[in-house]
Amino acid sequence: MVAPQPIQPPSVDLGMLIRRPPHDVFEALADPSITSKFWYTKSSGRMAEGAELTWEWEMYGVARTIRVQKFDPDSSIQFTWDNYNPDEPTTVEFSFTPYENDATYLHITESGYGGDLQNQIDGVRDSTAGFAYLIAALKAALEHDVTLRLVLDENPPNLRR
Numbered sequence: 438m439v440a441p442q443p444i445q446p447p448s449v450d451l452g453m454l455i456r457r458p459p460h461d462v463f464e465a466l467a468d469p470s471i472t473s474k475f476w477y478t479k480s481s482g483r484m485a486e487g488a489e490l491t492w493e494w495e496m497y498g499v500a501r502t503i504r505v506q507k508f509d510p511d512s513s514i515q516f517t518w519d520n521y522n523p524d525e526p527t528t529v530e531f532s533f534t535p536y537e538n539d540a541t542y543l544h545i546t547e548s549g550y551g552g553d554l555q556n557q558i559d560g561v562r563d564s565t566a567g568f569a570y571l572i573a574a575l576k577a578a579l580e581h582d583v584t585l586r587l588v589l590d591e592n593p594p595n596l597r598r
Contacts, residue, residue: 446548446549446550446557447550447557447558447560447561448546448547448548448550448561449545449546449547449548449561449564449565449568450544450545450546451544451545451565451568451569451572452542452543452544452545452572453542453543453572453573453576454536454540454541454542454543455540455541455542455543455572455575455576455579455580456538456539456540456579456580457539457540457541457579457580458535458539458540458541459511459512459533459534459535459541460510460511461541461579462533462541462543462575462579463510463511463512463514463533465575465578465579466484466514466531466575467483467484467485467508467514468483468484469482469483469484471578474578474584475571475574475575475577475578475584475585475587475588476571476574476575476588477492477493477494477588478493478494478495478496479491479492479493479495480492480493484503484505484508484514484516485505485508486505486506486507486508487505488503488504488505488508489502489503489504489505490502490503490504490505491503492518494588496589496594497592501518501519501520502518502519502523503516503517503518504516504517504518504526506528507530511533512532512533513530513531513532513533514530514531515528515529515530515531516528516529517529517549520560520564521550521551521552521556521560521563522551522552524551525549525550525551525552526549527547527548527549527550527560527564528547528548528549529545529546529547530544530545530546530547531543531544531545532544532545532546543572543575545568545571545572547561547564547568566591567588570587570588570591571588573585573587574587574588
């Protein structure tokens with residue numbers, strides 16, 4: 438009889454090629470004057486190792502606390518945030534892998550979801566969608582100088598479903 442394999446906690450794992458150098462992709466996520474054009478609307482500062490920041494999505498009246506744990510220019514950013522539960526922050530990592538023709542593969546993971554299994558699944562589902570919007574909007578901004586309103590348009594005000 439084969440012993441059952443332990444079930445791994447759910448996590449987010451996605452990525453996409455962005456046809457810009459790692460430095461450009463890294464800066465687009467580290468510098469709030471760029472990031473606020475396609476993801477959050479305000480940040481209390483630039484990402485840096487050890488920084489504690491507040492990111493706001495003003496259109497939704499939501500703010501999150503970010504604690505930057507690792508900041509390796511043009512390579513990786515790791516932070517915790519209270520996206521789902523302030524008492525059980527999750528860990529997000531952005532990895533920037535150089536690719537041919539001066540492109541970058543951006544890989545995003547998020548782990549450490551707390552609560553019961555349904556809360557964990559809901560968190561992974563919501564974060565996967567959110568990070569997919571982030572990558573798509575970042576790609577459009579850096580490759581085509583187009584501002585997609587994906588985060589804003591995900592939940593338009595006064596929509597009746």
